[in-house]
């Protein structure tokens with residue numbers, strides 16, 4: 534959740550080595566643009582951003598003139614499965630012949646089989662007994678009345694995230710630790726709450742379901758039926774939850790990957806949706822050679838839209854944060870939910886790993902714990918993790934330019950890092 538608020542690096546930030554990647558990616562610019570123009574659809578904003586050679590300020594300037602909304606676009610709809618388009622006699626051929634979304638297009642997925650087939654996620658519909666889901670939704674709608682938008686500074690403007698959120702942990706001690714020891718975008722969280730009784734009751738169910746889905750994924754999808762490199766072999770135990778609230782169709786979250794700083798490599802996230810159905814869009818990050826401009830269009834492989842109805846559990850698997858981006862796109866229309874009206878609540882349960890506590894991770898020259906990032910775009914060093922000064926992402930803060938490759942064992946445990954290498 535936290536990483537969509539990262540901002541473009543300012544001019545005086547030292548460049549990381551050539552082998553790492555720059556921070557000002559298109560999705561970050563898109564997230565910023567979307568924060569400034571929350572009423573506009575992300576696809577339209579992406580077009581405008583690309584038309585202005587990736588300049589957020591030029592794109593923003595052009596938006597002072599109202600832009601036409603594309604006609605004939607689809608809102609959230611209902612469709613059972615892509616399998617319905619296959620003839621019964623050769624139903625399997627559809628799954629065997631994987632259909633990729635094309636450049637600029639969106640493949641809409643509703644069926645759990647399709648989601649597992651086309652994306653690094655699995656989905657469980659009707660996850661909780663209906664009454665339990667409704668009670669949890671009511672509890673969190675009440676809680677969300679006091680959630681706040683995260684505000685941040687962009688150029689000379691103060692902008693806010695286009696939705697509200699809060700963070701829940703298991704004890705008062707943990708609240709204190711979160712407020713004093715952990716950092717998000719260079720600041721401490723101010724709104725950290727004790728897990729509510731209903732969130733606590735649902736947690737073991739999410740834990741069991743996620744662990745089952747992870748085992749199934751490894752068995753059926755990963756090469757040799759073995760976990761991925763850097764994926765922890767031990768069970769996933771959620772100990773924190775971000776709760777997001779989207780009060781209306783225009784509230785959204787821009788393209789991002791979730792930060793791995795406290796979750797470690799190959800993080801798995803369990804995401805429970807309640808209330809209004811919304812589209813969770815995903816797209817693979819396409820690595821490029823340094824001279825390959827053709828793949829700079831982030832939409833080159835198209836997008837996949839996973840439709841998240843009330844009471845569905847989405848598992849983001851170990852390949853998701855490193856290799857894919859996701860967002861909740863603004864909707865043109867929604868079907869009101871009988872309890873939530875136009876609102877959607879989303880809970881992302883996360884496993885904050887003890888060995889990724891900031892006391893164990895490198896500090897930069899400004900004496901702040903670093904952020905953990907991964908090379909996603911450049912083919913050179915693709916998938917390598919690195920630590921960077923947190924201030925690279927914080928406006929009004931000067932980065933010390935700290936950079937160090939992060940080393941992990943095969944199970945994702947951090948290894949003592951070697952020499953500090955400052956970019957030249």
Ligand SMILES: O=C(O)CCC(=O)C(=O)O
Nearest residue numbers: 534775777791861879881
């Ligand atoms: O609302 C959602 O389903 C996703 C939210 C999200 O991506 C996040 O909290 O990181």
Ligand SMILES: [Fe+2]
Nearest residue numbers: 534790791859
């Ligand atoms: Fe996220």
